[in-house]
Amino acid sequence: MSDLLKTPLFDAHVAEGGKIVPFAGYELPVQYSNGALKEYTAVREGAAGIFDITHMGQVRVEGKDALSFLQYVTTNDVSKLVDGQVQYSALLNEQGTFIDDITTYKINDEAYYLCINAANRHKDVAHLLKEAANFDVTVTDESDDTTLLALQGAKAQAALQTIAGFDLEAVGYYKFARGKIGSAGGIISRTGYTGEDGFEIYIPNSIALEVWDALVAQGAVPIGLAARDMLRTEMGYALYGHEISDAVTPVEAKLMWITKLAKGDFIGKQAVETRKAEGAQKRLIALKLTGRGIPREHYKVFVDGVESGEVTSGMHSPLAGGGVALAYVKPEHVTDGALTVEIRGKQIEAERTTTPFVRSNVRK
Amino acid sequence: MSVPTDLKFTKEHEWVRIEGDTATFGISDHAQEALGDIVFVELPEVGRSIDAGEAYGVVESVKAVSDTYAPVAGEVIEINEALESEADLVNSDPYGVGWIIKVKISDNNAETELMNPEEYTEFLDE
Incomplete structure (x- = not known):
């Protein structure tokens, strides 16, 4: 320790x-x-x-090019932010897969603040510092x-x-x-x-x-x-290392809503466009067990008796009154086919559902 | 928590209460404490034969999945169905209403490996 x-x-x-x-x-x-x-x-x-x-990390980005820098390294459209606004976003690599998911805080046109995942901190900061060399910005790890x-x-x-x-x-x-x-x-x-x-x-x-x-x-x-x-x-919120990782793009992870392909060039854009056009090999779904059990990470998901993917996060939801999970399945199984989760060798029936699994009380 | 004196324990932190040819199984207070909040119990079917030391069920807490092992061999004659809707009874009363199954003892030889409450307490302190 x-x-x-x-x-x-x-x-x-x-x-x-x-x-x-x-x-x-x-x-x-x-x-x-x-x-x-x-x-x-x-x-x-x-x-x-x-x-x-x-444990989460904080990075300050300041300078004349702060906006254009963040437009290039993050997936969401930073130009839409007003001072004092927060935006959920992501850092992708050239392959279009996730380096991290982040939140971007706009202080003003030349000062932003990023909140990043603890486990990705040093990787993120190294990536940001490398890319910052081409912009008039300073990147400071304040974690x-x-x-x-x-x-x-x-x-x-x-x-x-x-x-x-x-x-x-x-x-x-x-x-x-x-x-x-x-x-x-x-x-x-x-x-x-x-x-x-x-x-x-x-x-x-x-x-x-x-x-x-x-x-x-x-x-x-x-x-x-x-x-x-x-x-x-x-x-149903994604967590790095579970729903998202450097093995998936926003196309698989249902995160195209934070990936603004129309905003201009950004790292990973081309790869995401290609993946979107060619189609993903797997897609994230939400499911609820109708049988008894707790669907846990890495449990296999079957559709019509054939293995289709696996659970990325799962739990016994006290409010939903049973097992709920996020899982990757083959694209053709996102909406079709009889769903089961294999729990200790048994196929437990499940149904597709939407997130959040229980009511949200966020103040929108 | 006071431990009923008529219980015997295994190294896997199960308890058994033997009354005539019937044995009741559960998990120890130490086990439930270590697991944390129990949210799911998987029970065997009535009629199933279980060997001593065999995994007969599963107890799941928020973060952990743990098999339960039979202290003695027997045939399942009753399961605690209350646990299907109130798994947390195992936390709140592990030696009482949080019992898991009852078996008709088929082979009592394994009892020699069981510990009485004093021996189990010493085992936990080791």
Whole structure:
């Protein structure tokens, strides 16, 4: 465990009974003493959950060419962003497959902020620095100085307002504001990974514990990685290393909605166009078991008795009342054929469904 | 959690209660604690014959899938159907309403490998 990093909140997690596991190079709590299900329930049923997601990376992109640089390295149309807006996007390689999925924050025309996945951080930063050589921009990895918290659930806004020096009601969905937070300052965006209303909070490490303690004192329930993954999967949100990877393009991953082929040239565009024209070898679907069982990652998916693909994320959904999963299947099976998931040698019947698997409460 | 004194345990953290020629199986408090929130239990069919040490069912928590192994051999005579809708009974009452199956004992020789509660507690401390 010696090579693993600790976030500034490590001791707080241990004090809360956190069961610490290695995750993306960090020692993080998979659950706290009350268990993942109670944590999940707190977020889904009206409380607020607080998540330490400091392991995620932050990259600042500044300079005259910031917009044209980001148009070239990300898939979404950055020109559509207004100041204070957040956009879900991706970094592709020349093969059109995913280096990472990211969020892009527009501060102004010459300053942007990217939030990237922990496991991809060094790969992403190296890629961005290499591409930045052709543009008038500076790329700065601020990950080590930044604590990132998520506060999610119906009570999130009321709790966060007690320490935010600006009106959160004015911060719309996928918008952000900068200002005073606790004794320092930071960024608050109305974003998240749970399907509930809530925020992500970027602060300097120096006030991490102060902000955490203040929000816990407001009733926020600490949430570990297990419940975070339950909440994410129930929404059908993609996770790097599961639905998306350097083996799939946005065509397979149902992410063409963040891939704007009409915006101009960008890395991977040509490969995506080719893949789109030729057709994908597999496509992502959402399914719900009608039989009993839990569809888990890598379980095989069959259509009309013949193997078609495999589960990428799956769970027992308390709210959906059964097993739900995202899975890759052959393109001809996206809409047709009798679906089953092989669980311990048995074919368990399933039906196609849509995501989110349960109602979303994000404030649109 | 206090452990009922009439239980015997295996190294796989199963418990068995033997009453005449009937044996009830479950998983230990230590096992449920280690697994975390249990959300699914797969039960065998009534009538199935199970050898001592054979995997007869599956207990799944939020993140883990774990086989359950028979402490003694027997034929399944009853399954705890309540677990199909309330798998968390295994967490809340592992030695009581969280029992998993009952078998009619067919071969009791394996009982020599079972531990009494004191021995199991020592085993956990090792």
